[in-house]
Amino acid sequence: MFIKMPNYEIVIETGGLKSLGKWIREVYTLPNLFVVTDQNVDQLYHQTLIDALPDFILSFVVIQPGELSKSMSTYQEVIHQLIELGMKRNHMLVAFGGGVVGDLTGFVASTLYRGVPYIQIPTTLLAQVDSSIGGKVGIDLPQGKNLIGSFYDPKLVMIDPLFLSTLDQREYHNGLAEMIKVGLIGDKHLYQYLLTYDKVTEKEIAQAIAVKRDLVLIDPYDQKERMFLNFGHTFGHAIEKKHQYQTYKHGEAISYGMLIALEIGIRLGETKPELYDEVKELFIRLGLVKEPLLNPIHYADALQMDKKYGSDGLNYIIVPRVGVAKIIKLKESDWS
Ligand SMILES: NC(=O)c1ccc[n+]([C@@H]2O[C@H](COP(=O)([O-])OP(=O)(O)OC[C@H]3O[C@@H](n4cnc5c(N)ncnc54)[C@H](O)[C@@H]3O)[C@@H](O)[C@H]2O)c1
Known part of the structure; x- marks a missing residue:
């Protein structure tokens, strides 16, 4: 392929x-x-x-x-x-x-x-x-x-x-987290597959790459659509940093970040609560997150250094429904 x-x-x-x-x-x-x-x-x-x-x-x-x-x-x-x-x-x-x-x-x-x-x-x-x-x-x-x-x-x-x-299972699931992210922002068939199956083949790898390729081609320098790929990454990076990149793998940190983003989407009236429940169950099953989930308030300080924090607020990605992503300007009151 x-x-x-x-x-x-x-x-x-x-x-x-x-x-x-x-x-x-x-x-x-x-x-x-x-x-x-x-x-x-x-x-x-x-x-x-x-x-x-x-x-x-x-x-x-x-x-x-x-x-x-x-x-x-x-x-x-x-x-x-x-x-x-x-x-x-x-x-x-x-x-x-x-x-x-x-x-x-x-x-x-x-x-x-x-x-x-x-x-x-x-x-x-x-x-x-x-x-x-x-x-x-x-x-x-x-x-x-x-x-x-x-x-x-x-x-x-x-x-x-x-x-x-x-690859050990934790590393494998770490990669699955990015694939689930790609499904959520741009490929509902891939997301549906990953809801049921853990083992990926050439086909699913190619599907995940195709979503990223398309976003990169429209927006090579990360000005707009490519930012969709940052879904879950704003808090994900803050979580990784706050724990000195030791406690959580990248995929685990962004899984917590994606749940925070889905919750923000619900608060803003954009995301359906059922999607949050479905994704949370999947992440728990794969061992990507554990309850109690991480509270975004504890990561506010680490968030300030994120390079996506522009002067007019934070560019932030939410997913209103599977396969569709949207950029918003995040205010502190949206998540604290
Ligand atoms: N450039 C980008 O667009 C982009 C996007 C996402 C993530 N990243 C970066 O990727 C990094 C994380 O990558 P990663 O998760 O691959 O981590 P990693 O490179 O640390 O690899 C994870 C572990 O797996 C081991 N390993 C690698 N291949 C193996 C194999 N085939 N069998 C057994 N063990 C193997 C490695 O030695 C390491 O211990 C982060 O720094 C993140 O910022 C970059």
Whole structure:
């Protein structure tokens, strides 16, 4: 299965890693590949990647797993190692891992030598349906997530659902949360599927990507429609930050955030209470949220630093009904 972006192709294929070399050859002629990955992915798939790419010379930079690696210090260390390994401006960088590796490597690619080509091989469900798509790359600062970054397209995204077989259930459900979000904002068939089934295939991955692709194409720089993708993220980011990115996974934090957003929608007379109940039950079943739910008031301080807080209030996404999203200006009285 393929999804076309204006400047590159997203290949979605179970077992597709075997044909990765052929795809890379479409966009790159040199033999050298510089792979950035994390320790977990390296341990599981180092040899698999080498075996899949017999015609290439691979050099690896391996970072610590986890959000803390999306930092200025890891960014500097990766660049240092790439230069030491002999990476030149026309060499290809490969982001091989979850969203942390993807965001960090993409940001390195966008800045090293004023930009080098890179490809994404996302290995978590979240990275396959979300972070590897759309060209947003970046790192975190102590003041908040993704505060430094850029928009920088890869040359290729290769999605092989076989990588998901080694993900633990919590990480898998973390990705499902983003897929449920996509269903809620833009694809009611996907949402209906996820209400019943936990296991996703190429088809559902492609459906989720298609919604994001369409929003990114209409609004590449996050001025309007692309903001729909932030559904659940305003409070989600505040929750992650307040707990130092340790307690809740991204998907869990945004699940609480989506419930807060549905509740705000109900208060504003836009969202039906039954939708809230249905989504809450689904999130509880998947272990994404637990009762008692988090109270938005406890996250007010963390919210102020969110970069979407413009001078005229907070751009905020609500979902009036499944498959339809809407931007509102959120006032404190709407949620406190
Ligand atoms: N750029 C974007 O548009 C965008 C969108 C959404 C999220 N993000 C970012 O994505 C990041 C989260 O990504 P994530 O959830 O993939 O986290 P992650 O990269 O930390 O990966 C989660 C864990 O899974 C492990 N792992 C990865 N692949 C594996 C595999 N196949 N088998 C077993 N273990 C594996 C990793 O080592 C890590 O421990 C956050 O930093 C978030 O801000 C970016």
